[in-house]
Amino acid sequence: MTDTRYLVHGVFWDGPAPAAVAMPGEPGGGLPVLRLQNLRFHESRLEDRAPEDTGGTFTNMPLDAGTRLGFRLAAEGKSCLGHHRVHGPADRDHVLCPALAPAVKGSQCERCFVLDDSRLIHDFHRGGRVPPGLRAYLMQPHWLYVATFAGGASKVGTASHLRKWNRLAEQGAVVARYVARAGDGRVVRILEDMLTRDAGLPQQVRAAAKAAALVAPAAAVELDVLNARLAEHARTLLAVAGGEGFEIVDERWARPQLSAGACAQATRHTYPHDLGTGTHGFRIDSLSGSIALAALDGSDLEFVVNLGQLKARVIELGDHGSEVPAVQEALF
Template identity: 35%
Template sequence: MEFASATRQLCHGISFAEHEPAPMLQLRSGETWGTEYLEAGRSLALEIGELKFCLGYITMKADGSRNTLPCPKNQALRTGTQCESCRRLDQSKFMHHFHKTGEAPEGLRKYLEQPHFLYIASFAHGATKVGTTSTSSKWTRLAQQGAVIARYVARANDGAAIRVLEDLVTEHVGLSQQVRQKSKVKGLASWELDYAQLDQINADAAGRARDFLGAQRGLEAYGVQLRDELWEQPAFARPVIGAWDAHALHAWTTALPGSTVNLRIRGVLGQSILADSGDGTTLRVLDAAELKTREVAVVEQRGDFKEEQSALF
């Protein structure tokens, strides 16, 4: 289904920059981008549309940077974040297969030429994955994913070499390359583990990956260096991690699509927002990935407001 309106303000999710004061909710209307800073203590209402719309596609510039173009048809979606037409036009898809096919646009090749890192990331419910990141996104990649704990285990001269290592670790160490967002959010409110337990899970997985890579011959020819480097959590994520570690987090129980939600922000972990309704009210974790692809309007609030109720009451 196509919708002619190009003025629809769509949410592109939460983005991060190492030197910005807070995570940013990215909103786009046509060619115009808007940024809402999710500072701790900010009170706001989110007016959320019910329908999902295509977020467009990515092209790579000659210098290796990205350009996000809006969907030409403003296509409505049932699932995902792109229509079929934009998925075909998207140049970032070559990134995941370049080390196997050698096929990529010039701009993406430029991006892949920079040094890359291999990391092991763990999430609140214990799921642990292997992943890659470039030098330019070394910190932000893990912030974007909402890792609770992560360690870098290797560095390579380029993105193709690091993706070969990623596949090897998946095959021989048994670490997945993906963790679903819904399971990340569910884990924050499930109280299955604490920080010390998760740190041990992550350290063990990082150790197994490093031992496996260290036993391989010829890595030096690809500029591979083993590392044991702990990722530094962003300050705005620590309240979320602290509340999870204290078993004080509860799930946000009302449906987000087609609703207006009131919240006071307490912290942000990846695409999850820690919020309450004022002093002494329940700490809840909201899955902000539900906002992505939907129309979102942000309205400032003053003072406290009615607390989001649990389904138990």
């Protein structure tokens, strides 16, 4: 595996919802993966491939409890992850960046950012024009949810029907409830905006805040009470608003088993090293969204590592270990 360079696309939770898992003993929610684009393949084929060839091979590394992750940052800065072309509810192409250009807009170069269909999603309900494939995607049923994170920060959000469960898994919610099922993605975003305006629920909780909260999560029962109250208030506002195209629901989201450890109350430490440089290695014990609870060799302490910070970075896998910080001595 050494010498093979990978571009990290991120942590993906694409498995079935826990309720859909038929085999006893199988992890609820399937296993998330760290999706890695093989760059050696990409680079060797850059010159002789056809323009329509997206040219990618991927390695999906399962992130189970006990997974050992060792790597070295192999390039400076971030590289473009390409763009998506949406053809329908379950049909999309991921077109890789032909130049592997530096990422200047989040994890995309300017060109791929402009070509990306999902850029248009957020203006659709305000009358923005979208291509037919994206329109078909947006016109599928959508779910409106209220999610609460480890420190109590909460948000309103939407999930397409096919990603109903997965969307909340990748967000790293500690507890969440669906409050409405909308006929399409336009109605659901109008309702989302209404709840932001009238209930004060934001539409985003930053990853850094989620990671900071996982260092000392609030009690599960408190978070559940808070989420239940916010969801109930949201349902009341939806009922008052009325209108066509949606129904109010009261349905709890099932958290994946792999997230249980991360969401439990415990004292932990923020991972002290910068994931943008150097070498790292740890054992993953639990995962909430893209944020791992990790153990370092030679230490009994738990560290919170935001694997989302690896997105769009180039790494080489290898047998590395992270240095145990001095925090250990300070405790005893």
